[in-house]
Amino acid sequence: MQLSPPVHFEKLHSLLRSTACRRFPAVTGHIHAYLLKSGIFQSPPFPSSLFNAYTKSDLHHDARNLFGEITHPDVFLYSSLLAAHARSNSPSSFLPIFRRMISVHLLLPDDFILSTLVNACARFPSIRLGRQAHAYTVVSPFYDDDVIKSSLVDMYSKCGLVNDARMVFNSIELKNFVCWTAMVSGYAASGRLSEALELFWRMPERSVFVWTVLISSLVHSGSHFDALKLFVEMLREGIDINDAFVLSAVVGAAADMALLVLGRQLHCLSISLGYESNIMLGNAFVDMYAKCSDIASSRMTFDKILMTKCVVSWTTMIVGEAQHGRAQESLVLFNRMVSSGVRPNEVTFVGLIYACSHMGFVQKGRELFKSMLRDYGIEPSLQHYTCLLDLLGRSGNLSEAANLIRVMPCEPDEAAWAAFLSACNKHGDIKLGVHVADELLKLRPQFSSTYILLSNTFALAGMWSSMANVRKLMDTMGIKKQAGYSWIDVGRESCLFRAGEVPCHMRANILGLLKELMKEMKKRGYVPDTSSVLHDLEEDEKEIQLFTHSERLAVAFGLLKSASGSAIRVVKNLRVCGDCHTVMKLISSISGREIVVRDANRFHHFEFGRCSCGDFW
DNA sequence: CTAGGGTTAG
Numbered sequence: 346m347q348l349s350p351p352v353h354f355e356k357l358h359s360l361l362r363s364t365a366c367r368r369f370p371a372v373t374g375h376i377h378a379y380l381l382k383s384g385i386f387q388s389p390p391f392p393s394s395l396f397n398a399y400t401k402s403d404l405h406h407d408a409r410n411l412f413g414e415i416t417h418p419d420v421f422l423y424s425s426l427l428a429a430h431a432r433s434n435s436p437s438s439f440l441p442i443f444r445r446m447i448s449v450h451l452l453l454p455d456d457f458i459l460s461t462l463v464n465a466c467a468r469f470p471s472i473r474l475g476r477q478a479h480a481y482t483v484v485s486p487f488y489d490d491d492v493i494k495s496s497l498v499d500m501y502s503k504c505g506l507v508n509d510a511r512m513v514f515n516s517i518e519l520k521n522f523v524c525w526t527a528m529v530s531g532y533a534a535s536g537r538l539s540e541a542l543e544l545f546w547r548m549p550e551r552s553v554f555v556w557t558v559l560i561s562s563l564v565h566s567g568s569h570f571d572a573l574k575l576f577v578e579m580l581r582e583g584i585d586i587n588d589a590f591v592l593s594a595v596v597g598a599a600a601d602m603a604l605l606v607l608g609r610q611l612h613c614l615s616i617s618l619g620y621e622s623n624i625m626l627g628n629a630f631v632d633m634y635a636k637c638s639d640i641a642s643s644r645m646t647f648d649k650i651l652m653t654k655c656v657v658s659w660t661t662m663i664v665g666e667a668q669h670g671r672a673q674e675s676l677v678l679f680n681r682m683v684s685s686g687v688r689p690n691e692v693t694f695v696g697l698i699y700a701c702s703h704m705g706f707v708q709k710g711r712e713l714f715k716s717m718l719r720d721y722g723i724e725p726s727l728q729h730y731t732c733l734l735d736l737l738g739r740s741g742n743l744s745e746a747a748n749l750i751r752v753m754p755c756e757p758d759e760a761a762w763a764a765f766l767s768a769c770n771k772h773g774d775i776k777l778g779v780h781v782a783d784e785l786l787k788l789r790p791q792f793s794s795t796y797i798l799l800s801n802t803f804a805l806a807g808m809w810s811s812m813a814n815v816r817k818l819m820d821t822m823g824i825k826k827q828a829g830y831s832w833i834d835v836g837r838e839s840c841l842f843r844a845g846e847v848p849c850h851m852r853a854n855i856l857g858l859l860k861e862l863m864k865e866m867k868k869r870g871y872v873p874d875t876s877s878v879l880h881d882l883e884e885d886e887k888e889i890q891l892f893t894h895s896e897r898l899a900v901a902f903g904l905l906k907s908a909s910g911s912a913i914r915v916v917k918n919l920r921v922c923g924d925c926h927t928v929m930k931l932i933s934s935i936s937g938r939e940i941v942v943r944d945a946n947r948f949h950h951f952e953f954g955r956c957s958c959g960d961f962w
Numbered sequence: 963c964t965a966g967g968g969t970t971a972g
Contacts, residue, residue, distance in 0.1 A: 456964070460965055462964095495964095557967045557968075590969095
């Protein structure tokens with residue numbers, strides 16, 4: 346069938362703009378060949394829309410070849426070129442491209458390319474480039490264009506200059522969803538949550554976008570409960586939650602709070618909404634199951650990801666296996682990932698070194714650290730150094746760790762010092778520990794975490810007066826140590842135990858069971874470690890104090906409430922101490938049950954008197 | 963062909 350020329354043009358052009366070219370990159374090539382054959386290749390807008398289609402499906406080689414053949418470049422072409430450079434993170438080329446367009450091809454910037462330019466500066470937050478781009482827009486005929494202003498609001502927000510963003514925002518005549526969202530997002534991202542919320546409630550109408558911004562930033566800042574409340578509020582307002590972005594933010598909240606029941610409900614919901622093959626949600630669920638201690642479901646969800654697994658999917662699973670003490674599995678996954686052609690990123694290596702650290706694979710960890718830069722061109726960051734410090738410290742290579750913390754190219758933060766100090770504590774090098782603690786106090790007296798670290802070290806060293814001084818300092822500075830608690834799910838029941846508090850209705854049963862277990866444990870050679878208990882009590886009183894450790898209460902509750910033979914999962918626990926570790930191993934062998942304890946984001950699987958971490962924790 | 967959201971670590 347012969348189409349009349351105008352329709353013909355239009356059809357091909359809209360085909361190039363459609364997602365068909367992105368999903369089936371060969372289509373672009375066919376259209377290219379057809380245009381060449383029919384001699385209309387050089388007629389606008391084809392050269393530019395072809396170029397755009399190539400770059401959007403990452404066919405950069407074809408795009409470059411095409412670029413050389415174009416006789417009359419237009420602004421559209423430059424706009425696509427700029428967007429392509431922004432996607433590949435080469436910010437230094439933005440302004441040269443822009444200037445070449447003006448001075449070599451004598452083209453005047455239009456509104457499209459100006460917002461593309463501003464957007465490019467926002468992607469790679471660069472305030473210097475961003476301000477130059479802003480300058481270009483104000484001297485252009487589009488100085489009052491609302492779309493450009495929206496992208497400026499976004500650019501200043503992403504650069505962290507919220508006040509500048511607000512000034513541009515205020516100057517927008519007709520504010521639409523987009524600029525409101527960009528502004529709220531700016532406040533949320535820079536931690537100014539109250540301003541974000543104030544603006545949010547002032548919006549004439551709230552779209553899914555802006556709800557997502559707030560929910561995810563609440564999850565990110567650790568206010569999980571507020572995030573869930575906001576999600577409920579959103580449902581009440583009748584906003585359609587058939588949206589992968591908002592769902593994954595809520596799944597993240599469920600993961601961090603270890604709310605397995607909610608997580609499962611969200612999983613069912615997203616399958617019924619047709620997101621079964623959505624890669625982003627798939628990744629979120631793999632993570633959620635792992636963090637809720639259900640590693641089997643996590644792995645099943647991972648295996649079921651229908652699309653090509655991306656670096657995030659692999660990394661999530663590697664970290665998940667590592668968190669559950671299955672470092673060997675993490676390393677196998679890493680090999681499978683590399684051989685399937687997916688490039689690891691910096692997070693992948695955090696997970697891998699962490700896995701080695703968990704299981705004491707010292708040499709393997711060192712090798713992976715070296716391979717980062719050598720084989721993948723990833724510059725190790727402070728976090729990688731902290732992982733390596735942790736690995737060396739845990740395995741007793743204290744002098745190597747001490748050397749590393751001195752020579753590493755980045756300034757150690759609290760986490761790095763904490764890794765080193767806990768290694769000193771673990772391996773009994775109290776002198777080194779106290780020395781480091783002193784250094785730390787001089788270095789960062791302004792951080793509250795310093796005092797908690799110090800107090801622990803002094804306690805271990807038996808330097809009670811120094812410890813008392815640190816405690817006094819903590820009091821005057823208003824620093825509180827969070828009380829220990831454990832949280833367990835049994836069937837449909839959830840229960841939270843605070844350290845030292847035994848709930849009345851279970852008191853007799855739980856304490857009875859713990860006394861029973863203590864007798865059995867002692868028969869097997871357990872010597873209660875009462876060093877963490879107030880030292881002016883009688884010995885048997887100290888032992889009873891041990892019963893009120895929250896994780897012991899939770900496990901006793903689990904033993905009483907669940908069917909015999911089933912695993913007991915303490916889904917959240919503030920800290921697994923050395924004595925707890927011994928006790929859990931014993932209880933697992935006495936009761937013949939698997940006990941899973943989540944300690945921060947690390948899991949201990951106790952079974953047959955052993956722990957999955959191989960005691961390298 | 964231009965502007966706003968998300969998943970992995972700590």
